[in-house]
Amino acid sequence: MKIAVCVKQVPDTWAEKKLQAGDSTLDREAAEGVLNELDEYAVEEALRIGEAHGGEVVVVSMGPERAAETVRKALSMGADAGIHLVDDALHGSDAVATSAALATVLEGRSFDLIIFGSESTDARMSVVPAMVAERLVLPQVTFAQKVEIDGSTVRIERQMEYGFDTVEASLPAVVSVVEKINEPRYPSFKGIMAAKKKPVEILSVADIGLDPATVGLGAAWSVVDDFAARPPKAAGMVVADEGEGGSRIADYLVDQKFI
Amino acid sequence: MSEILVLVEHADGQVKKVTFELLTLARALGTPSAVWLGIGASDAALASLGEYGAEKVYVVDSADMDDFLVAPKAEALARLMADSSAAAVLLPSTAEGKEIAGRVAVKAGSGIITDAVGVAADFTATQSVFGGSTVVTSRVSNGTPLITVRPNSTAPVPSPGAAARVDVAADISDAAKSARVVGRTVASKGGRPDLSEAAIVVSGGRGVGGAEGFGVVEALADSLGAAVGASRAATDAGWYPHQYQVGQTGKTVSPQLYIANGISGAIQHRAGMQTSKTIVVVNKDPEAPIFELADFGVVGDLFAVVPQLTEEIAKRKA
Numbered sequence A: 001m002k003i004a005v006c007v008k009q010v011p012d013t014w015a016e017k018k019l020q021a022g023d024s025t026l027d028r029e030a031a032e033g034v035l036n037e038l039d040e041y042a043v044e045e046a047l048r049i050g051e052a053h054g055g056e057v058v059v060v061s062m063g064p065e066r067a068a069e070t071v072r073k074a075l076s077m078g079a080d081a082g083i084h085l086v087d088d089a090l091h092g093s094d095a096v097a098t099s100a101a102l103a104t105v106l107e108g109r110s111f112d113l114i115i116f117g118s119e120s121t122d123a124r125m126s127v128v129p130a131m132v133a134e135r136l137v138l139p140q141v142t143f144a145q146k147v148e149i150d151g152s153t154v155r156i157e158r159q160m161e162y163g164f165d166t167v168e169a170s171l172p173a174v175v176s177v178v179e180k181i182n183e184p185r186y187p188s189f190k191g192i193m194a195a196k197k198k199p200v201e202i203l204s205v206a207d208i209g210l211d212p213a214t215v216g217l218g219a220a221w222s223v224v225d226d227f228a229a230r231p232p233k234a235a236g237m238v239v240a241d242e243g244e245g246g247s248r249i250a251d252y253l254v255d256q257k258f259i
Numbered sequence B: 001m002s003e004i005l006v007l008v009e010h011a012d013g014q015v016k017k018v019t020f021e022l023l024t025l026a027r028a029l030g031t032p033s034a035v036w037l038g039i040g041a042s043d044a045a046l047a048s049l050g051e052y053g054a055e056k057v058y059v060v061d062s063a064d065m066d067d068f069l070v071a072p073k074a075e076a077l078a079r080l081m082a083d084s085s086a087a088a089v090l091l092p093s094t095a096e097g098k099e100i101a102g103r104v105a106v107k108a109g110s111g112i113i114t115d116a117v118g119v120a121a122d123f124t125a126t127q128s129v130f131g132g133s134t135v136v137t138s139r140v141s142n143g144t145p146l147i148t149v150r151p152n153s154t155a156p157v158p159s160p161g162a163a164a165r166v167d168v169a170a171d172i173s174d175a176a177k178s179a180r181v182v183g184r185t186v187a188s189k190g191g192r193p194d195l196s197e198a199a200i201v202v203s204g205g206r207g208v209g210g211a212e213g214f215g216v217v218e219a220l221a222d223s224l225g226a227a228v229g230a231s232r233a234a235t236d237a238g239w240y241p242h243q244y245q246v247g248q249t250g251k252t253v254s255p256q257l258y259i260a261n262g263i264s265g266a267i268q269h270r271a272g273m274q275t276s277k278t279i280v281v282v283n284k285d286p287e288a289p290i291f292e293l294a295d296f297g298v299v300g301d302l303f304a305v306v307p308q309l310t311e312e313i314a315k316r317k318a
């Protein structure tokens, strides 16, 4: 079994995120970069499937120079090898271009499973996995809260508003996972040391044969015209409960016509 | 006026409220045509689309839409988009709506904007990003704009449309029928509205203290006809099912009224509820950051305040 797991470096969830004046892209220098939380679950699931069925787990990330740390983090969790697509031409890529770049990297490497997180905490689009499935003409089994491999079949539970759907497809397939699926492991000291020696293939846009004019900010099919900090909310009213707190909220709700 | 396609969100033959919101939005952009993918497009359902201004309803009456994941819907919608001269496509910003939009974007060579909270007449979209701290105006610069709109962004306003039915053959490729839905498991939500669509959401956090504690939260929710939400602390502890988690890694909600009980207001929780129109907070710690968002807050024990509130609502409704 050959498993790819796509991971993205994102600004630390706790940090305040900002767009930068000029090109309105995310200021990635302003905050510490971390492995997108949902992608930790993706790595964990890849490792578990690899452990259960035998095989190799390859981490794939597209991102600036320092996204190398994120690839290392996944390697220290236990992945076998990494691929880092890094090129200034990629700065400002939208989801359409990101999915094209990832699909180009993944294509022809005969992966049986390609695993994604279901959402990046910065873009929050939840579209890249579906787009990659579309491009590679592979079955899409996304938003999985459970993944089972049975011979050449993958079966998932797709998290739905009302519960879940059970969905089946033949391998190779594209999977995305939600955080309910597992508990990601922490890298062990041994894992961290071993990660330093694991192979990471560094690729540029030219290396994968992609036309640089089709990626990056200039080629984005959606553009940010303007952004502004949300106007601060007028301070509300806060009262201490002296035995009538519930009743005071009821008054407020009547006032606001909710009751 | 140019045609605007609106993807209908439906379940069991019923049109979901978000569709009426999208039709309302679409009327300001052009002439709305609803797109019904899947079985169940009854006359009654079509009539409800007409009430909110759908002039046409394209119906792709095929079980393939529900029997296979996402790809058939994307294929059908992309074809409709190419055959009509639609100026834009609006979809609900649900997991599936976004995935459909993503695949159509790739097929059609169109840009995509997700999680819009508003769309202007020139198709520029407003998005609220980074947990509501930044408001962005963006636009699609290539192809037919595909815009997914967050439920509860607009109030649905009726305005009659002809809702003329146009049947469209499905004709889905084999490649799009590769992920088969083999089972559906419905978890009971006790007759409450969907979390992401509800006009009122009542949430509980660690302060609720345990699974039993959610009883007071549910009682309040039911007195208001609201959905129940939970913080991650509560879902992780197993006190409430995971699909009700609100926040960064849970649902994003934007109701008219959000009542947070025993929730401290961590940045990841705020990311999922900050754009709620009115926020009411009950928390015993006056320093809890959630009070920064409160339109009305009570510092107190939720086990005293919430049952009293539920009782008062019952009285005042009587």
Ligand SMILES: Cc1cc2nc3c(=O)[nH]c(=O)nc-3n(C[C@H](O)[C@H](O)[C@H](O)COP(=O)(O)OP(=O)(O)OC[C@H]3O[C@@H](n4cnc5c(N)ncnc54)[C@H](O)[C@@H]3O)c2cc1C
Binding pocket: A013, A037, B204, B205, B206, B207, B208, B230, B231, B232, B233, B234, B245, B246, B247, B248, B249, B250, B251, B261, B262, B263, B264, B265, B266, B267, B268, B269, B272, B282, B283, B284, B285, B288, B300, B301, B302, B303
């Ligand atoms: C990457 C990442 C993603 C995350 N995603 C999410 C997410 O999607 N959603 C989410 O909610 N969290 C998320 N979290 C977790 C988040 O950081 C917080 O840990 C979580 O929101 C805290 O939940 P809480 O407010 O219920 O609990 P706490 O922070 O423990 O707050 C409990 C509150 O209850 C109050 N309280 C206690 N007893 C009572 C009482 N009897 N009456 C009244 N008040 C009382 C306390 O004063 C306190 O303010 C995420 C964290 C990370 C790192």
Ligand SMILES: Nc1ncnc2c1ncn2[C@@H]1O[C@H](COP(=O)(O)O)[C@@H](O)[C@H]1O
Binding pocket: A006, A007, A008, A009, A036, A038, A039, A042, A060, A061, A062, A063, A095, A098, A102, A115, A116, A117, A118, A119, A120, A121, A123, A124, A125, A126, A127, A128, A129
């Ligand atoms: N630059 C990237 N490199 C690798 N994987 C990515 C990248 N961007 C997005 N992904 C993957 O796609 C998932 C969904 O991202 P998004 O559609 O941006 O919410 C993430 O959880 C990652 O698994």
